Amino acid sequence: MTSWVRFLSKDGSVGFGLLEDDCVVEYRGNMFGDPEQTGGRRHLDDVTLLSPCVPTKVVALWNNFHALAEKLGKAAPVHPLFLIKPPMSVIGPGAPIRRPRAYRGKIAYEGELGIVIGQRCSNVAVDEADRYIFGYTCINDVTAVELLDEDPNFAQWCRAKGFDTFSCIGPAIRCDFDWRAARVATRLDDTERQNYPLDDMIFSPAQQVSLLSQDMTLMPGDVIACGTSIGVGSIKDGATVTVSIDGIGSLSNTLAATGEQ
Amino acid sequence: MTSWVRFLSKDGSVGFGLLEDDCVVEYRGNMFGDPEQTGGRRHLDDVTLLSPCVPTKVVALWNNFHALAEKLGKAAPVHPLFLIKPPMSVIGPGAPIRRPRAYRGKIAYEGELGIVIGQRCSNVAVDEADRYIFGYTCINDVTAVELLDEDPNFAQWCRAKGFDTFSCIGPAIRCDFDWRAARVATRLDDTERQNYPLDDMIFSPAQQVSLLSQDMTLMPGDVIACGTSIGVGSIKDGATVTVSIDGIGSLSNTLAATGEQ
Incomplete structure (x- = not known):
């Protein structure tokens, strides 16, 4: 290991x-x-x-699990659907998630598998993609959900998910990891809210690296957040979210109570 | 100067x-x-x-000019609408724009003013924002337009605008610059296609820095692309786009002919 x-x-x-x-x-x-x-x-x-790496970008997928796509009534995409989260959004295990100063709405957790890129790459073939994957980690992809559709003309994915502290990553990067056999479990305080199998992914990690590397050069330490499945919910101020993947570890982050801003 | x-x-x-x-x-x-x-x-x-700076992110605004909002029939937003373009999308003056290998569709230019951040900042008040602005530059914010609405459920802003070479920046960062009196002119080969006044902006540079710094920490060298106005169009392979702002200079980039991929 x-x-x-x-x-x-x-x-x-x-x-x-x-x-x-x-x-x-x-x-x-x-x-x-x-x-x-x-x-x-x-x-x-x-x-x-x-955070176990310092990404130049976090590429966060939307609609990458069959179970959630079915629940939302969305067709599976033909190419990974993604937004980009900036480097300053990244925090490590135990670091507090901070509520944006001017935002009083709901903040949601999403437990996810993260792919960590090991080598600069672009236009990678699917059957060569694994060699550019350094390892895997846990992600809590945090969202200020009420901003997403605040403007009727423009879905604000980058804003809603790009705030400082909204990309929780860690605790470790596991190199020799079989994602096919693993599950993502997300606890909100003491209650399990997500527990889904990674083999339900629409685009596998190798497909994600291959297809995303056709969209942009991926750099060492860059992270792909593989998207989440059913069980997403909101975090009350002061509550702790723990994303666990067997073989990688558990990533816990608390949404700072408002007084602690 | x-x-x-x-x-x-x-x-x-x-x-x-x-x-x-x-x-x-x-x-x-x-x-x-x-x-x-x-x-x-x-x-x-x-x-x-x-490129005159090496941004950790390019924050690109959508719908920030009254004239274009009116033409598109869109209401002015209450907060800057933006997407994030990754660092590898940045090229400097004269460098070729590269067509994505698997994309044969239209590629559009957008001539824009760019704000270059000089100091790390977050939660900046509007009346203090100017001190965090290092200077201004020209931008060609390039878009693979046919990808934007390829998926009916998710507007692919980051993908369509995030390709390597799709953020042309330069030629210089002008520090003592009065944007209120300036215009952005965009030529496609020898034909002027855009010529719009910067005082038509919905969010001024100081408002952009203030409001965006509430969404994320801005870092030295980060670039805000202020959005474009009317006259956007597509670039044929081999054509050259020149974005000129009096007092800053002219930024020329050619869309590489397909054989030059």
Whole structure:
């Protein structure tokens, strides 16, 4: 099992390494290149995990699960439907989701699988796409849902999903991961709200990388949020969302209570 | 007149500096910080201009001019309507626009004013927004128009406008610029297709920076494409689009002929 994490040490430095039991075996260099061990080892209690990568963009898919498409009465798309979330939207495990200052409406969670790109690529063939996938992570793709249709002429996907802290990513990037056998489970505080199988995806990870790489060059550390399935709901201020995928881990983030803005 | 450019030298190095007649007075350090003169000076004939900044995101507005809103029969929005274009979509003056490999449809130009952010900012008040604006540039916001409504359930703004080479930016960033008195003129080969006044904008640059900074943190070098007005049209393969704004300069890019892919 190979799971990469990034972390903040108590001395303020940022590092990365491989998970081993309750520790991080430290590496230096380029996580996506040929990193080397530093010889250091940190206990997880002594570090704060960060988002495991620093994407130049998060490509977030809409309508990529048969079960949700059926529930919404939407046909399966012929090409991945996506929006782009900016780098500043990314936070790591445990970091608070912040309510936008001028927005008092509903904020929704979406538990998702995330694909992490390992090598710069464009126009990749489907049968070669796996080599550009570094690994997989958990995502909570957060949405200020009442902004989506605020304007009758223009669906505001980038605005509703692009706020700072609205792309929760982590806790780790699992490299040797069989998504076909895995499920995404999302808990809102103590209640499970989503539990869906990844093999219900319309576009597989390899198809996503291939087709999206025809739309834009994908860069190391870029993240594709594979879309969500049934069970999406809203988060009350102060509530915690935990997205869990067996073999990757659990990603928990709390929507900061308004007083904590 | 203070106009910053970035350039590629014949030796392969990337530099930046201030335009002075036919030369670039070279600087080093951070363009948005406190750069210092190197003492070097390059003739424009000896360098290739690049996009004058390297944005972490391009925020592209839709429906921001009264004349175009009226022509399309759309109400003015209450908040800037935008999509996000990824960093890899950016090219500089003279660089070719590339037709996506699998797309044979119409490709449209949109001549626009670009705002270049100078300082990291969020939740900026309108009357303080100007201090976060480093300067202004020309933009050709390119669109693969036939993809926009390809799916009946999801307008594909990010896909149609996010392809590599679809954000042409330059030639320079003009710092001391009065947008109120300026016009955007767009030529397709030798024919003028757009010529509209910037004072017809629905959201002024200061309002854009203020309102968008409530949606996301803006970073130094980020670019806001202010939206276009009437006269948008399609570019034939091999045709050249030139966006000119008096006081900033002219930005020319050719849609590469198919054989040159």
